[in-house]
Amino acid sequence: MFFLFKWIDDLIGKGFEWYTILELMYYASAANVSMALPLSVLLSSIMTFGSLGENYELVAIKSAGISLQKAMRPLFVVILILMVSSFLFSNYMLPKANLKFGSLLYDIRNKKLSFLIKPGVFNNAIPGYAIRVDSKEEDGTLHNIMIYDHKENNGIPKVILAKEGKMEKTADGKFLVLNLKNGVQYEEQASNSGMYNPRQVFSRRRFKETAPRFDMSSFDGNKTDPNAFGNSTPMLNLKGIVRKRDSLTKQLDTIQMRTIENLKGNFKQFNVTQGYTRIKAAPAKIDDVILKSIPNGSRKQALDNATNVVANIMQHVPNWAPRQTDLTGEIIFTTVEYQRKFTLAASCILLFFIGAPLGAIIRKGGMGLPVVVAISFFLVYHIITTVAEKSAREGNLNPIVGMWMAMIVLSPLAAFLTYKATVDSALFDVNYYKQMLLKVFKKKEK
Known part of the structure; x- marks a missing residue:
């Protein structure tokens, strides 16, 4: 739906073949797996354990001496398989899908000039x-x-x-x-x-x-080489991202070294090695206004020299600073994309341990309450991920911490829900809270 909202006006009714649009949608759908997969794991786990709880099957399982953790083991194995599959998908299939999508979209744009105008x-x-x-x-x-x-x-x-x-x-x-x-x-x-x-x-x-x-x-729509887009970070696997990050780091180090070497020539300091002379002299005291320490006949020359030094620095710094900023941003982006390969797999386990205990606690199956609860928790997960990733790209947060922020924040919640489900807590039981309120009001009346 996001793809259709973004491109429908430019693709539909412009003379493109239907299979070309479907191919473009197919490649674009691969990028949405990072949102669809965690949500599907969360919703399916809530619905599964909610149905078991609603039909008193969890009660039968526990009465047979099987704990909730033991009952979750078979599904946990399935989630581990899904986690490995999602990692392989994000590392191998997703870069190729992004590559195909970018090259095909480029061809479509250039095939119809009115699309670009x-x-x-x-x-x-x-x-x-x-x-x-x-x-x-x-x-x-x-x-x-x-x-x-x-x-x-x-x-x-x-x-x-x-x-x-x-x-x-x-x-x-x-x-x-x-x-x-x-x-x-x-x-x-x-x-x-x-x-x-x-x-x-x-x-x-x-x-x-x-x-x-x-x-x-x-x-010509058939002449574009998809490899022409292959250097883009979202279209690289882990090895490609590491190579690109090393290359960017070397470029940044080279620029910094050249900047330091060029600036060194503008700052001269004359030191006398200790012990070179036996004559003892009191160190010269320099006033806050440095010009007062310079003889009157040399002040104009000193000002002219300082002006030339500053002009030379200002001539080169505007050329170095933007390139250094761009390289720093690209290095941060490569780190973000590198960590993304792992966060997709980790999110499956995290949301499973949130969804399964939630289903056991609310004890409701079907597409009603489980959908509402799943969307609510997924929105919290998605908002934390989006805000932290944006902060990491802007350099306000460490990229590794930013990409794992949702895991750090929600892992204690997953442990808490698992504990509450194990001890049969009435965390979402409305009648339980009604009884508590009635007891409080009765105590106040007494």
């Missing part, structure tokens, strides 16, 4: 051209079109303006024809010598209809 934004999808429109209708009609043609005239652009137009492809699919109406074309002739000539020819041609053709050879 957004009103008020220049589009450079066709090599050598920049296209901008003010508005676009559902049938593909474009209004107030501006085209910059950079392919000819030695880099001097040819500008075409038109009131409206419509895109069509030739029968062989090799060219895109843009039928333009009521426009004007401006063209400037290049100088023969390659230099700027103030007397060169400028031409203007008005037209009622024209149909420029654009080569579509770069839009």
